[in-house]
Amino acid sequence: xxxxxxxxxxxxxxxxxxxxxxxxxxxxxxxxxxxxxxxxxxxxxxxxxxxxxxxxxxxxxxxxxxxxxxxxxxxxxxxxxxxxxxxxxxxxxxxxxxxxxxxxxxxxxxxxxxxxxxxxxxxxxxxxxxxxxxxxxxxxxxxxxxxxxxxxxxxxxxxxxxxxxxxxxxxxxxxxxxxxxxxxxxxxxxxxxxxxxxxxxxxxxxxxxxxxxxxxxxxxxxxxxxxxxxxxxxxxxxxxxxxxxxxxxxxxxxxxxxxxxxxxxxxxxxxxxxxxxxxxxxxxxxxxxxxxxxxxxxxxxxxxxxxxxxxxxxxxxxxxxxxxxxxxxxxxxxxxxxxxxxxxxxxxxxxxxxxxxxxxxxxxxxxxxxxxxxxxxxxxxxxxxxxxxxxxxx
Amino acid sequence: xxxxxxxxxxxxxxxxxxxxxxxxxxxxxxxxxxxxxxxxxxxxxxxxxxxxxxxxxxxxxxxxxxxxxxxxxxxxxxxxxxxxxxxxxxxxxxxxxxxxxxxxxxxxxxxxxxxxxxxxxxxxxxxxxxxxxxxxxxxxxxxxxxxxxxxxxxxxxxxxxxxxxxxxxxxxxxxxxxxxxxxxxxxxxxxxxxxxxxxxxxxxxxxxxxxxxxxxxxxxxxxxxxxxxxxxxxxxxxxxxxxxxxxxxxxxxxxxxxxxxxxxxxxxxxxxxxxxxxxxxxxxxxxxxxxxxxxxxxxxxxxxxxxxxxxxxxxxxxxxxxxxxxxxxxxxxxxxxxxxxxxxxxxxxxxxxxxxxxxxxxxxxxxxxxxxxxxxxxx
Numbered sequence: 204x205x206x207x208x209x210x211x212x213x214x215x216x217x218x219x220x221x222x223x224x225x226x227x228x229x230x231x232x233x234x235x236x237x238x239x240x241x242x243x244x245x246x247x248x249x250x251x252x253x254x255x256x257x258x259x260x261x262x263x264x265x266x267x268x269x270x271x272x273x274x275x276x277x278x279x280x281x282x283x284x285x286x287x288x289x290x291x292x293x294x295x296x297x298x299x300x301x302x303x304x305x306x307x308x309x310x311x312x313x314x315x316x317x318x319x320x321x322x323x324x325x326x327x328x329x330x331x332x333x334x335x336x337x338x339x340x341x342x343x344x345x346x347x348x349x350x351x352x353x354x355x356x357x358x359x360x361x362x363x364x365x366x367x368x369x370x371x372x373x374x375x376x377x378x379x380x381x382x383x384x385x386x387x388x389x390x391x392x393x394x395x396x397x398x399x400x401x402x403x404x405x406x407x408x409x410x411x412x413x414x415x416x417x418x419x420x421x422x423x424x425x426x427x428x429x430x431x432x433x434x435x436x437x438x439x440x441x442x443x444x445x446x447x448x449x450x451x452x453x454x455x456x457x458x459x460x461x462x463x464x465x466x467x468x469x470x471x472x473x474x475x476x477x478x479x480x481x482x483x484x485x486x487x488x489x490x491x492x493x494x495x496x497x498x499x500x501x502x503x504x505x506x507x508x509x510x511x512x513x514x515x516x517x518x519x520x521x522x523x524x525x526x527x528x529x530x531x532x533x534x535x536x537x538x539x540x541x542x543x544x545x546x547x548x549x550x551x552x553x554x555x556x557x558x559x560x561x562x563x564x565x566x567x568x569x570x571x572x573x574x575x576x577x578x579x580x581x582x583x584x585x586x587x588x589x590x591x592x593x594x595x596x597x
Numbered sequence: 598x599x600x601x602x603x604x605x606x607x608x609x610x611x612x613x614x615x616x617x618x619x620x621x622x623x624x625x626x627x628x629x630x631x632x633x634x635x636x637x638x639x640x641x642x643x644x645x646x647x648x649x650x651x652x653x654x655x656x657x658x659x660x661x662x663x664x665x666x667x668x669x670x671x672x673x674x675x676x677x678x679x680x681x682x683x684x685x686x687x688x689x690x691x692x693x694x695x696x697x698x699x700x701x702x703x704x705x706x707x708x709x710x711x712x713x714x715x716x717x718x719x720x721x722x723x724x725x726x727x728x729x730x731x732x733x734x735x736x737x738x739x740x741x742x743x744x745x746x747x748x749x750x751x752x753x754x755x756x757x758x759x760x761x762x763x764x765x766x767x768x769x770x771x772x773x774x775x776x777x778x779x780x781x782x783x784x785x786x787x788x789x790x791x792x793x794x795x796x797x798x799x800x801x802x803x804x805x806x807x808x809x810x811x812x813x814x815x816x817x818x819x820x821x822x823x824x825x826x827x828x829x830x831x832x833x834x835x836x837x838x839x840x841x842x843x844x845x846x847x848x849x850x851x852x853x854x855x856x857x858x859x860x861x862x863x864x865x866x867x868x869x870x871x872x873x874x875x876x877x878x879x880x881x882x883x884x885x886x887x888x889x890x891x892x893x894x895x896x897x898x899x900x901x902x903x904x905x906x907x908x909x910x911x912x913x914x915x916x917x918x919x920x921x922x923x924x925x926x927x928x929x930x931x932x933x934x935x936x937x938x939x940x941x942x943x944x945x946x947x948x949x950x951x952x953x954x955x956x957x958x959x960x961x962x963x964x965x966x967x968x969x970x971x972x973x974x975x976x
Binding site: 279467469470472473478482483484490491493494495497498499501502503505506508509512513515516518523526529530581583584585587588589591592593594595596 | 599600601858861862869870872873875878879881882883885886889890891892893894896897911912914915916918919963964966967968970971974975976
């Protein structure tokens with residue numbers, strides 16, 4: 204494919220000329236991730252320049268249509284761009300639930316007006332979104348959610364509580380599941396609705412986690428008035444939108460463990476564990492664990508690539524993202540157990556400058572949520588068993 | 598390159614599956630075992646393989662072959678794995694052809710490749726000498742003698758060793774066991790004086806042999822590749838073989854898994870289909886995911902071998918390591934979920950367990966390949 208080869212050459216040259224050296228280093232701190240939004244600031248000139256150049260190119264979301272600020276790339280071109288960015292270790296210019304979750308759902312279920320309103324603000328990093336799914340009594344059994352939306356003329360009045368809302372305290376808008384028909388069966392009375400977090404009656408409260416950080420919030424709705432035109436898809440058919448979005452969320456989470464760029468885990472471990480005269484990690488059991496881990500990590504990267512290629516070829520299974528979510532999150536937990544073991548006592552420090560305020564143990568503890576958020580591992584296995592393997596029962 | 602089969606490759610799979618499931622279901626292996634068949638495979642079926650272009654799958658068209666690559670060879674191996682068909686395909690069409698293509702001079706290629714393609718010549722690669730696969734540990738001696746060499750030593754676990762018309766033997770012409778330098782490959786006529794071949798009946802009822810070389814005279818013309826510099830050639834051929842075995846293990850795993858899921862949907866206990874029990878559902882789902890991930894890693898390795906076999910080492914190590922653990926899990930779960938039936942000889946599942954154990958060991962087990970990956974990454 205000569206056209207693709209040419210695209211690769213041009214992309215490589217453009218990245219080489221436009222990606223600042225600081226943006227080719229692995230992300231070490233939370234602040235290094237740029238999320239966009241109304242109240243955002245850049246932590247460095249390099250971060251700003253890199254974001255703006257990629258945005259102007261349409262490459263904050265390379266495979267979305269150009270009319271919405273995307274790059275209009277086809278699947279093969281987007282893959283080339285990913286590969287070339289990975290080759291130089293380029294950071295994503297923009298991280299966003301709008302890109303990973305809401306956008307795909309809007310592209311499939313949104314009206315032209317909704318797409319024109321929201322997608323360009325996502326690609327340009329102007330609006331930061333959060334996800335209002337889980338509730339105190341609706342976790343794995345998400346469809347039992349109770350947040351009510353009652354009709355009042357052209358509006359809905361929303362009352363209720365969400366929980367585990369990632370970064371709700373920083374978000375500008377929310378995509379939210381609400382119950383619009385309390386008399387229907389639990390999957391049939393749900394609607395998917397969008398509203399501004401500055402609306403009267405919305406409040407958030409961060410939740411302190413075992414990592415000592417608060418990436419999640421409780422989110423409260425007290426008579427929040429939202430126009431009915433903000434419903435995505437059909438009223439009471441929001442579960443279809445919710446499920447479709449979850450597939451994208453799970454694909455996103457499964458990629459958390461992808462460290463194809465950067466030093467091999469065994470070399471990181473050698474920093475603290477040491478090596479013997481032959482250059483082998485000086486802890487034979489740990490070395491074996493790491494080698495087995497790296498085999499699985501490399502294989503998962505192949506599977507992620509293949510999942511995209513299968514979807515492109517029309518051979519993918521819609522529930523496969525659950526399989527990837529399960530494996531990716533369990534693998535990421537394994538990675539951090541290994542990192543903690545390799546770090547020994549040094550990895551236990553929680554507050555020192557030396558330990559970057561306990562970056563490693565806090566990250567380790569954070570990974571424990573990976574197999575819970577976005578659907579637990581057990582829920583993922585249940586989905587695979589029923590939807591892919593067609594096993595009988597409930 | 599997309600990590601999916603092309604339309605042509607899918608068609609090849611369909612035609613191979615049609616032939617193999619029809620002519621060589623697991624009952625074929627069972628029949629060869631029970632009759633203690635002297636060849637351990639069906640010559641008639643190998644003739645059909647040749648007619649369909651499978652024997653010469655990797656042989657270039659100018660030598661009468663199909664001129665296809667490792668992905669296509671993997672497609673065939675996967676189908677062979679589904680029914681555990683004993684076939685010279687691995688030793689002859691994959692290993693023999695690859696060794697001649699990568700190391701052979703024009704004379705050697707034109708002498709052997711057309712015969713491989715037309716099905717009239719069977720080959721075997723003799724590498725291992727000890728219980729575990731350690732290719733650099735080769736110590737079978739090649740002692741210079743006149744214009745040629747004398748071979749002295751013993752090879753073990755030689756796939757198809759007792760039916761081969763041509764042996765490809767890894768020998769040490771210089772240096773000592775463990776060294777890269779000093780390995781030489783030889784093309785040897787198994788009827789040469791001083792060769793003793795013992796067919797070793799293995800747990801999986803597939804062909805293997807121990808071969809003793811007692812001062813076997815070979816000429817300088819029989820050297821394949823460069824004298825003393827055979828390590829890279831050997832490693833390249835072994836990597837191609839590892840990719841093929843990994844493919845066989847994918848086919849085997851998927852077949853066992855398919856049979857097991859079918860059983861979960863049929864077998865009733867406590868008044869329910871056992872597939873309704875969450876304990877089994879989750880294990881079945883985990884195995885499915887494991888197989889899918891391994892399948893991707895194996896296809897990646899085969900594509901890497903076709904692109905540049907010299908740079909495919911890491912991808913092959915990942916594929917063979919994964920295929921080993923996946924197949925082991927698949928056959929264990931297969932027997933366990935079939936309960937007592939899975940333990941009977943009458944039931945086919947046990948054949949898969951036996952073959953998986955052999956494939957795991959062949960050309961390096963999962964531990965070996967994880968270790969290779971770690972070495973390659975400098976720890």
